[in-house]
Amino acid sequence: MASKFDRLDILRYLYAKAEDNNVNYILHSGDLTDGLSGRPQQLYDLKETSYTGQRDYVVDKYPKSSIPTYLIAGNHDLWWIKQCGADICKDISNQREDLHYLGSDCEDLKIGKLKIRLFHGKGGGSYAKSYKLQKYLDSIPTDELPHILQTGHIHQAFYMKQGNTHCFQTSCLQDLTPFERSMGFSNDKSVWWVDVYFDNNGNVYSINPQLETFGKTLVKRYH
Numbered sequence: 579m580a581s582k583f584d585r586l587d588i589l590r591y592l593y594a595k596a597e598d599n600n601v602n603y604i605l606h607s608g609d610l611t612d613g614l615s616g617r618p619q620q621l622y623d624l625k626e627t628s629y630t631g632q633r634d635y636v637v638d639k640y641p642k643s644s645i646p647t648y649l650i651a652g653n654h655d656l657w658w659i660k661q662c663g664a665d666i667c668k669d670i671s672n673q674r675e676d677l678h679y680l681g682s683d684c685e686d687l688k689i690g691k692l693k694i695r696l697f698h699g700k701g702g703g704s705y706a707k708s709y710k711l712q713k714y715l716d717s718i719p720t721d722e723l724p725h726i727l728q729t730g731h732i733h734q735a736f737y738m739k740q741g742n743t744h745c746f747q748t749s750c751l752q753d754l755t756p757f758e759r760s761m762g763f764s765n766d767k768s769v770w771w772v773d774v775y776f777d778n779n780g781n782v783y784s785i786n787p788q789l790e791t792f793g794k795t796l797v798k799r800y801h
């Protein structure tokens with residue numbers, strides 16, 4: 579958020595729809611803010627260029643909800659640590675009761691017996707978009723494997739299942755920036771709606787994903 583290319587219209591639509599569909603939890607896998615990269619041209623792509631500007635923008639404009647949102651910081655958020663030594667996601671979450679900051683880069687969350695890992699990722703693209711996620715999944719010790727692995731960073735959505743782990747690569751809610759276009763990057767705008775079913779003992783027995791995608795057209799309010 580705080581980029582001129584952010585899509586608050588989609589974000590507002592998603593939270594309204596989540597409320598109407600009695601969603602229990604919303605998970606955000608990082609890059610809540612666009613941050614400050616140090617690349618001079620990025621300044622022209624930002625609505626807010628300062629730490630306080632981006633912090634206040636998110637606190638004010640991120641949809642307020644009765645549904646708790648659990649989030650981690652991504653590399654864009656962590657640029658603020660380099661720029662001014664401040665953890666912007668922690669700062670934002672301290673001002674919003676509905677936003678719960680778990681930490682940076684990689685954090686685990688347990689909902690009943692459902693084990694979830696949020697992982698952001700770093701660096702450029704790979705020869706296949708699933709490559710990094712597959713390598714990361716293979717690096718997780720067996721006793722740490724979650725039911726759900728949700729990853730961020732690459733701005734493209736896909737789903738895969740390996741063993742008992744359902745992997746959700748998330749995209750972004752931002753249009754392609756001039757920088758991304760010049761680099762030949764692509765992005766998707768989408769959200770995963772996920773139904774998790776438990777048996778009578780609270781054990782996970784089914785996880786059903788559905789991807790909702792968006793284009794360039796402004797999304798009207800859900801209602």
Ligand SMILES: [Fe+2]
Nearest residue numbers: 609652653731
């Ligand atoms: Fe990122």
